[in-house]
Amino acid sequence: xxxxxxxxxxxxxxxxxxxxxxxxxxxxxxxxxxxxxxxxxxxxxxxxxxxxxxxxxxxxxxxxxxxxxxxxxxxxxxxxxxxxxxxxxxxxxxxxxxxxxxxxxxxxxxxxxxxxxxxxxxxxxxxxxxxxxxxxxxxxxxxxxxxxxxxxxxxxxxxxxxxxxxxxxxxxxxxxxxxxxxxxxxxxxxxxxxxxxxxxxxxxxxxx
Amino acid sequence: xxxxxxxxxxxxxxxxxxxxxxxxxxxxxxxxxxxxxxxxxxxxxxxxxxxxxxxxxxxxxxxxxxxxxxxxxxxxxxxxxxxxxxxxxxxxxxxxxxxxxxxxxxxxxxxxxxxxxxxxxxxxxxxxxxxxxxxxxxxxxxxxxxxxxxxxxxxxxxxxxxxxxxxxxxxxxxxxxxxxxxxxxxxxxxxxxxxxxxxxxxxxxxxxxxxxxxxxxxxxxxxxxxxxxxxxxxxxxxxxxxxxxxxx
Numbered sequence: 001x002x003x004x005x006x007x008x009x010x011x012x013x014x015x016x017x018x019x020x021x022x023x024x025x026x027x028x029x030x031x032x033x034x035x036x037x038x039x040x041x042x043x044x045x046x047x048x049x050x051x052x053x054x055x056x057x058x059x060x061x062x063x064x065x066x067x068x069x070x071x072x073x074x075x076x077x078x079x080x081x082x083x084x085x086x087x088x089x090x091x092x093x094x095x096x097x098x099x100x101x102x103x104x105x106x107x108x109x110x111x112x113x114x115x116x117x118x119x120x121x122x123x124x125x126x127x128x129x130x131x132x133x134x135x136x137x138x139x140x141x142x143x144x145x146x147x148x149x150x151x152x153x154x155x156x157x158x159x160x161x162x163x164x165x166x167x168x169x170x171x172x173x174x175x176x177x178x179x180x181x182x183x184x185x186x187x188x189x190x191x192x193x194x195x196x197x198x199x200x201x202x203x204x205x206x207x208x
Numbered sequence: 209x210x211x212x213x214x215x216x217x218x219x220x221x222x223x224x225x226x227x228x229x230x231x232x233x234x235x236x237x238x239x240x241x242x243x244x245x246x247x248x249x250x251x252x253x254x255x256x257x258x259x260x261x262x263x264x265x266x267x268x269x270x271x272x273x274x275x276x277x278x279x280x281x282x283x284x285x286x287x288x289x290x291x292x293x294x295x296x297x298x299x300x301x302x303x304x305x306x307x308x309x310x311x312x313x314x315x316x317x318x319x320x321x322x323x324x325x326x327x328x329x330x331x332x333x334x335x336x337x338x339x340x341x342x343x344x345x346x347x348x349x350x351x352x353x354x355x356x357x358x359x360x361x362x363x364x365x366x367x368x369x370x371x372x373x374x375x376x377x378x379x380x381x382x383x384x385x386x387x388x389x390x391x392x393x394x395x396x397x398x399x400x401x402x403x404x405x406x407x408x409x410x411x412x413x414x415x416x417x418x419x420x421x422x423x424x425x426x427x428x429x430x431x432x433x434x435x436x437x438x439x440x441x442x443x444x445x446x447x448x449x450x451x452x453x454x455x456x
Contacts, residue, residue: 118304119304119305119308119342119344122304139302139303139304139308140302142304143301143302143303143304143344143345143346144302146346147298147346190298190299193294193296193299194299194302196259196262196264196294196299197292197294197299197300197302198302198312199262199264199284199287200262200264200287200290200291200292200313200361201312201313201316201360201364202284202287202288202313202316202317202364203312203316204284204316
């Protein structure tokens with residue numbers, strides 16, 4: 001099973017990877033804040049993009065990998081842009097810079113995850129006094145994302161074995177819905193067992 | 209006065225919300241320091257029984273842990289005396305790193321940071337897991353995961369250990385190593401398993417369940433070497449006992 005797609009390149013050994021997680025986290029947060037206050041101009045955005053590009057090149061994380069990962073913002077961005085197109089009198093340039101701002105922010109975050117192991121990142125967030133409930137949830141998401149993905153992969157493999165040559169795109173929507181439903185049920189059952197394991201180790205509703 | 213029994217079950221029953229009766233009037237006692245095996249076919253109610261002993265499900269009947277009656281109000285307190293090793297270690301390793309996972313229980317027991325560090329280190333060393341502190345659960349082999357899950361249980365030094373299929377899905381070497389570890393652990397133990405060779409090696413007494421009912425209870429070798437009893441409840445006489453009877 002593949003187990004490395006969330007922070008695939010975070011265990012590389014480059015000067016950027018060796019930087020403290022806290023420093024990189026603060027750098028990215030400041031960068032995103034700076035982006036939000038940036039004026040709409042090509043020079044500013046070239047500087048912002050260029051700075052990030054230098055960091056990416058130094059970190060040796062493949063550009064195509066980061067680019068593809070950063071496209072996760074596209075569906076959300078598309079929704080926002082539709083509303084903007086309706087509400088703004090001259091939306092063209094404004095929409096372009098909003099898109100650039102959002103995309104660069106996500107690219108910076110993907111770069112951060114790709115250069116810092118997730119547990120290190122959580123440790124840095126703890127030092128920044130981010131509430132422990134959020135950190136616990138992030139930790140769970142990280143831990144169980146792999147298991148869920150494993151289960152999903154196994155189920156799709158099983159579908160492949162019994163779909164007799166039909167490609168994924170040819171399968172009925174109903175099949176996908178059923179697979180997702182089963183995956184949800186399995187996740188729910190697992191969450192019950194995890195909660196029981198937590199109770200066995202002294203966890204209370206109040207937490208600690 | 210402390211009870212002479214580590215664990216006492218009296219008429220324990222449990223019914224699933226869909227009406228399926230998973231446990232029917234189960235009663236038995238376990239002495240301190242005793243190792244008891246619970247065997248039975250799939251769906252016999254073995255795992256449900258462990259969940260009831262830990263107070264993780266609401267059952268009918270009585271369960272006493274060192275003489276104290278288990279109720280919903282004192283289950284948090286009594287669970288400190290119990291350690292449950294789940295069948296799937298993925299359910300038990302829920303933190304991003306092994307250190308945090310092993311330290312989870314002690315933190316919730318309110319131990320000092322210094323004590324937690326010392327105990328976590330010692331437990332990992334005991335199980336041959338030195339250097340695993342900063343590793344992530346999902347990067348480990350199944351055998352390693354299983355040992356890490358055991359570390360999360362042992363670090364809290366429970367008085368009664370409950371094992372749910374401890375050797376399932378392990379390769380022969382990992383299985384052998386795991387059995388050797390279990391052999392070295394002292395204290396009261398209840399082991400649920402289909403691995404009857406392991407039950408034979410580790411336990412002195414077994415309880416057989418089938419369809420939620422207690423079928424029989426007795427000395428391990430005597431019960432496991434009874435082919436009629438084993439086969440009528442979806443089990444088999446272990447190969448080592450068959451060989452022994454064949455030679456003799």
